[in-house]
Amino acid sequence: MTRSATRSATKPHVGEEAQAPKGERTRRAILEAAVDLASAEGLEGVTIGRLAAELEMSKSGLFAHFGSKEELQLSCVDAARQIFFEQVIRPALRGRRGIARLRALCDEWISYAERKVFRGGCFFDAAAAEFDSRPGPVRDRIADNWRDWMSMLETAVRQAQAAGELDPSVDPRQIAYELNALATAANKNAQLLGEHDAWRRALVATHRLLDSLAVAPPSGG
Amino acid sequence: MTRSATRSATKPHVGEEAQAPKGERTRRAILEAAVDLASAEGLEGVTIGRLAAELEMSKSGLFAHFGSKEELQLSCVDAARQIFFEQVIRPALRGRRGIARLRALCDEWISYAERKVFRGGCFFDAAAAEFDSRPGPVRDRIADNWRDWMSMLETAVRQAQAAGELDPSVDPRQIAYELNALATAANKNAQLLGEHDAWRRALVATHRLLDSLAVAPPSGG
């Protein structure tokens, strides 16, 4: 934001991103605002006029970047996916495979929702509820992301089992279902009811489930 | 509609509802359609024009029953509450207090969502996600209903503990949180991803949690 003001327009250093062309820059600014708005007011609530007013540009100028409202919505989903990856997946992947990473996925998700990376809580939770009965490409794109998240959990369960850290007799998809359920429910309780301890409950619940399925790691045997 | 043509205007039998006045009847018909539509398209998607077209009446004629869109939305929430009570709460209350009723609350909720009492799945799940970041009377009304549901679960947990059927050391609100989470997550997985086995997973999850907390009932000693 402000730090670029002190840097003159010399060639970018190695490893720095080259200054993106104008169109790309405003496109990103638009999506940043749109995704935030969508998480709070819904993807249909992201109106071209409102967005344009918020960014102090014309409707038509903004519109030209996407060509249709549906394309804007799809771009929103993609932008949210990227943020979700940076804020949840990547940090969790730093831990090594096994129960640690599985726990990290839950913890990172809860933290991501609690610290309101998106103004209205988890973008995908809102988008999924909004589009789950509206067939079309937007719904499909949201479903893809949701599926990816679920199978990431499932894979982490499988790896924890393979590492001998988790009860191998349980169904990985069932555990993925339960962990996801116990974590994401906090979003509604906190966002709608204002219960700030919902996040703690989500942590307690997921940890308790994991602990109940944990087996003593093969400590050098 | 058609069956009333064969019945003459005699006094209603005892136990039969007196024929409601015209206004009341159409009001109910409107809300029936509105609640169904809202569960699928959202409360904002319930447009006066669409509703009127679907019911083959004029916008203004329909509008006159409520006076404002907000009042229509509030009436929708109330109507949905009544249906929810009939389809979930009342059946569950038939079982006697204790772990049986607690289990019934979960089972009835899952069944209610699975058999699509509302076209778009659970009305309140959709409404909560839609309004959880939009302050106002509609959001408050939805939150009231959500709170009622959560404290009904909590009360059932307390009663099960008092009956000596459930581990008395666990926090009732925490268990209510977890049961609600494990049950309601099925809605999203089934509605968005079309995973028909989500309902089974919800049953498995809630039952497993309850079983893990159950203590042998005081069998006459």
Place this chain on the structure above:
DNA sequence: ATTTTAACCGAACGATCGTTCTATTCTTGC
């Protein structure tokens, strides 16, 4: 510095939104 290309604006489009009137039709209590 000039030319080419991309970005953006302003005005307007038909459609639909919620809402307000004034009539007209239909129910209902007598």
Place this chain on the structure above:
DNA sequence: GCAAGAATAGAACGATCGTTCGGTTAAAAT
């Protein structure tokens, strides 16, 4: 059966929706 009153229809309102188009300003390439 009739009068009183409720229920509905129809037309119109300003606002906003997504979208289109022609012209203007700004950036990028030469």
